[in-house]
Amino acid sequence: MSDQPRADLISADTHGPRTHTCGDLRRDDNGDDVVLKGWVDTRRDHGGLVFIDLRDRHGLTQVVFSPQDNEDAYEAAGRLRSEDVISIRGTVRPRDDEAVNSNLPTGAIEVRGTELAVLNTSEPTPFVVSAHEERRQDVGEELRMKYRYLDLRRPDLQDNLVTRHDLYQSTRGFFDEHDFVEVETPVLMKSTPEGARDFLVPSRLHPGQFYALPQSPQTYKQILMVSGLDRYFQIVKCFRDEDLRADRQPEFTQIDVEMAFATEEQVYELMEGLMERLWKDLQDVELETPFPRMSYDEAIRTYGTDKPDTRFGLKLHDVSECFEDSGFRVFDGILERGGKIVAINVPGEGDRGRGAMDRLDEHVRKEIGAGGLVYFQLPSDGSEIHSSVKKSILPPEHINAAIDAVGAETGDLVLVLAGSAPDVYEQAGDLRLHMADDLDLVSDDAPDHFLWVTDFPLLEWDEEAQRHVPMHHPFTSPHPDDLDKLESDPGDVRSRAYDLVLNGHEIGGGSIRIHNREIQQRAFRALGIDAEEAKQRFGFLLDAFRYGAPPHGGIALGLDRLVMLIAGADSLREVIAFPKTQSAKEPMVDSPDTVDAEQLDALHIDTVVPEDGQPEDASVAETS
Numbered sequence: 001m002s003d004q005p006r007a008d009l010i011s012a013d014t015h016g017p018r019t020h021t022c023g024d025l026r027r028d029d030n031g032d033d034v035v036l037k038g039w040v041d042t043r044r045d046h047g048g049l050v051f052i053d054l055r056d057r058h059g060l061t062q063v064v065f066s067p068q069d070n071e072d073a074y075e076a077a078g079r080l081r082s083e084d085v086i087s088i089r090g091t092v093r094p095r096d097d098e099a100v101n102s103n104l105p106t107g108a109i110e111v112r113g114t115e116l117a118v119l120n121t122s123e124p125t126p127f128v129v130s131a132h133e134e135r136r137q138d139v140g141e142e143l144r145m146k147y148r149y150l151d152l153r154r155p156d157l158q159d160n161l162v163t164r165h166d167l168y169q170s171t172r173g174f175f176d177e178h179d180f181v182e183v184e185t186p187v188l189m190k191s192t193p194e195g196a197r198d199f200l201v202p203s204r205l206h207p208g209q210f211y212a213l214p215q216s217p218q219t220y221k222q223i224l225m226v227s228g229l230d231r232y233f234q235i236v237k238c239f240r241d242e243d244l245r246a247d248r249q250p251e252f253t254q255i256d257v258e259m260a261f262a263t264e265e266q267v268y269e270l271m272e273g274l275m276e277r278l279w280k281d282l283q284d285v286e287l288e289t290p291f292p293r294m295s296y297d298e299a300i301r302t303y304g305t306d307k308p309d310t311r312f313g314l315k316l317h318d319v320s321e322c323f324e325d326s327g328f329r330v331f332d333g334i335l336e337r338g339g340k341i342v343a344i345n346v347p348g349e350g351d352r353g354r355g356a357m358d359r360l361d362e363h364v365r366k367e368i369g370a371g372g373l374v375y376f377q378l379p380s381d382g383s384e385i386h387s388s389v390k391k392s393i394l395p396p397e398h399i400n401a402a403i404d405a406v407g408a409e410t411g412d413l414v415l416v417l418a419g420s421a422p423d424v425y426e427q428a429g430d431l432r433l434h435m436a437d438d439l440d441l442v443s444d445d446a447p448d449h450f451l452w453v454t455d456f457p458l459l460e461w462d463e464e465a466q467r468h469v470p471m472h473h474p475f476t477s478p479h480p481d482d483l484d485k486l487e488s489d490p491g492d493v494r495s496r497a498y499d500l501v502l503n504g505h506e507i508g509g510g511s512i513r514i515h516n517r518e519i520q521q522r523a524f525r526a527l528g529i530d531a532e533e534a535k536q537r538f539g540f541l542l543d544a545f546r547y548g549a550p551p552h553g554g555i556a557l558g559l560d561r562l563v564m565l566i567a568g569a570d571s572l573r574e575v576i577a578f579p580k581t582q583s584a585k586e587p588m589v590d591s592p593d594t595v596d597a598e599q600l601d602a603l604h605i606d607t608v609v610p611e612d613g614q615p616e617d618a619s620v621a622e623t624s
Contacts, residue, residue: 014117015089023059027108029092034111036061037119039153040084041131043077050077052113054088055131057158062101062110063088073116083122083129083150089115129153141573146587148578160567160575163282167563168235170281171255174274180231180257185220187213187237192537197241199250207604213239216556218473219541221258222513225552226544232258235559249560249572250584257510258554264498267510267555268452271500274557275450282566291450291500299453300422304342304429306456309504310449312441314432316425319343319416322401328394330371334418341418342428345406346435349413350378357388360415363434370417370427376403380411433504442503444568451501455479458495459526467528472497474527475520475541476511477553483519490526500557507562510555517545 015035022038038056045051052063065077069090080086090111101107127139129150136154144151151157172182191198191212198212214220216238224232234256241250255274259266272289279285292310299306302315320341323331331341352360357375364373376399377386387399408414415435417428436442458478459468468490470476478486479494486493497511514520520542524534534542563575573579580586600607 014087014119015115021058022054022056022061023105025061025092025106025109025111027094029109030094032092033089034092035087035089036063036111037087038085040080040082040086042082042135043080045078050074052077052080052086052088053131054086055153055155057155057162059106059155060104060131061106062095063090063113064110065113065116069112070114070116073113076116076118077113080118081122081124083125083153084118085120085122087117087119088113125150131155141581142587145573145579145581148588152577157574160563160569161577163567164559164563164575166282167278167559167566170278171235171274174277175233175257178231178270178273180233181229182234183224183229183232184234185214185217185224185236189214189220190537192219199239199241202603202605204602204604215240216254216473217256218475219538221256221554222475222541222549222552223544225258225260225513225515226547226549228260230260232256232554249576250580252572253559255508255557255559255562256554257556258552260550260552262512262551262553264454264496264512264553267498267553271508271555271557272450278562278566279448285448287448287450291452293452293454295455296453296457297455300425304425304427304432305504306453306499307501307504307506308429308451308453309433309436309442310451311446311503312436314344314346314435314441316428316432317343317345317406319402319405322405323394323398326394326398328389328398331394331418334420337420339419340421340424341416342424343402343406343417344415344428344432344435345408346413346415346439347409348380348411349439350411351380352377352413361388364417364427364431368427368430368434370424370431371419373431374416374418376408376414376416378403378408378410378412378414382410448565449503453499453501454497456495456497456499457491458482458493458497458523459490461491468526470527471495472509472511474523474529475513477514478519478523486522486526493526496553498555500555502562502565505561505565506558507565508555508557510553512551512553515545515549515551517542517549520545 017035018037019035020029022036025034036054038054041053041055041060043050043052048066050065052065054061054063065074067074088111090113092109093112095101095108095110126143126147127137127150128135130136131154152161175182188201188211191200191210196215198215201211201213203209203211217234217236221232221234236254236256237251238254239251242248257270259270268290272287272291276287276289279287294308296306299308301318302308303310304316318340320335323341324335326332334341361373364370373388375388379386385396385399385403387394402416403414406414415431417424417431419427456471458471458476460471461467462469472495477496479496482493495511497509499506500508514523521531521534524538529537560572560575563569564572567575569575573581578586578588585591
């Protein structure tokens with residue numbers, strides 16, 4: 001290649017505006033003169049011809065340069081590198097039949113390039129960026145996040161963001177049609193207990209005082225109902241300072257909804273309508289409504305979780321009665337302490353070898369945290385049942401009773417866990433999911449399963465704090481039939497809360513709220529919040545309830561999680577433009593970061609670096 005400059009850097013108006021995107025052209029455009037602009041995805045030199053795959057958000061178009069069409073353009077094309085930004089002018093031509101790429105919408109044509117201008121050049125990238133999946137490198141998350149602007153050039157990530165955009169538009173249209181008003185609520189608010197740690201913002205004007213970033217707009221949307229807005233929604237940022245996982249971020253987006261004079265049935269019907277709209281608009285899928293309903297207690301006892309994946313069976317069975325007085329000391333001891341014995345029937349797996357069962361037992365102990373696995377195999381040849389516990393220790397009549405209770409047949413495998421409740425149900429639920437994954441029980445094209453989980457407990461016991469805490473939040477209305485137990489037996493009070501579950505993921509949660517000042521104060525007392533603390537933290541809400549607060553209720557949907565599931569992504573980080581990593585950092589901009597002393601002085605804050613082995617950038621803020 002020549003040592004001459006690759007091309008002059010010139011402006012975007014070279015060749016005039018784009019006539020088409022890189023995903024537009026088809027055989028019907030044959031003979032048209034076109035102008036395309038985009039990034040060089042790949043370059044291939046084929047002895048007298050240079051092929052460029054030109055990429056933009058809309059797709060790929062193959063551009064061919066030859067010296068016969070324009071020798072200068074041909075030579076310039078030979079010097080292009082991946083991710084150079086170029087403008088080309090050329091003529092659309094059909095590809096030969098044997099050269100058609102059926103995997104590309106533009107695969108039946110190519111553009112014969114007659115002019116080429118380099119709008120900007122790219123240095124070698126830290127990892128390969130390409131629309132061709134086979135060319136991409138499997139690089140770590142930290143590197144991808146550091147160069148997120150390169151990572152976002154991947155078509156799958158761009159498609160995810162387009163899906164997110166479409167969900168925004170469809171959602172807003174739906175709520176507008178149903179007479180909701182979109183209202184923005186403050187981002188700088190008061191710290192209130194919502195189940196996670198707040199992100200705090202120090203106030204310069206009020207030394208020693210802090211704003212909190214909202215974990216949700218919960219109190220504000222209730223105030224809007226007191227204000228008579230009747231129907232409110234908002235697509236809103238929320239913030240929670242908690243440990244991360246694949247489907248959790250410190251800042252996330254909710255579709256927030258509240259209605260005056262709402263009943264549970266009205267909320268269900270509204271949300272089912274929204275899901276119908278989203279699935280039709282984004283996936284062209286017709287959903288069947290109403291969605292099934294299941295109580296919290298049934299979900300725990302049948303699936304081991306309050307967000308069950310109902311796309312496959314493997315239901316849990318309480319077989320405690322089958323093993324009463326069995327003489328097996330492990331089971332007898334657990335039952336005497338009030339524990340439970342739970343079984344799962346796995347059809348067609350009764351012939352598993354000893355090695356496979358040993359590995360499953362190890363998984364149960366190390367990954368699930370159960371004490372061990374008991375199993376019964378019913379071989380497919382009809383031979384004698386094999387138990388992991390000797391007959392002399394666990395009599396056959398008890399084993400047969402459990403086999404009958406779970407409906408096992410020849411060729412099946414019965415898995416049994418025992419322990420304290422509700423822990424054993426959760427462990428059995430984890431084992432159920434592990435078996436479903438191991439057996440590939442859910443195909444990629446399996447229909448989506450929605451489910452309403454209802455009748456949650458109002459409170460749950462926090463062992464560390466040694467007190468009751470809200471299962472949802474402190475404004476959830478108790479079930480009217482359980483109101484008299486709020487003081488005498490708070491752990492047995494049901495709530496008017498509900499969750500919307502999709503394929504084993506909680507995508508939304510809500511409740512009918514407390515709208516009565518006296519009942520709200522009783523709920524605070526059940527949580528250990530005395531009158532003084534309630535006034536200090538929630539006085540504005542209690543005061544509002546004095547002036548004719550209507551009954552109201554609502555729900556919040558996790559928008560990021562919805563997009564993740566619709567797009568078929570593995571993580572929230574695949575559907576958020578600039579997410580945080582697993583360690584809650586954003587490597588591209590190096591956030592969080594230290595600030596200079598002047599800023600801290602203005603906020604009346606000193607920082608103290610702990611000496612307990614925490615990371616070097618960890619600090620504790622103290623107000624002066």
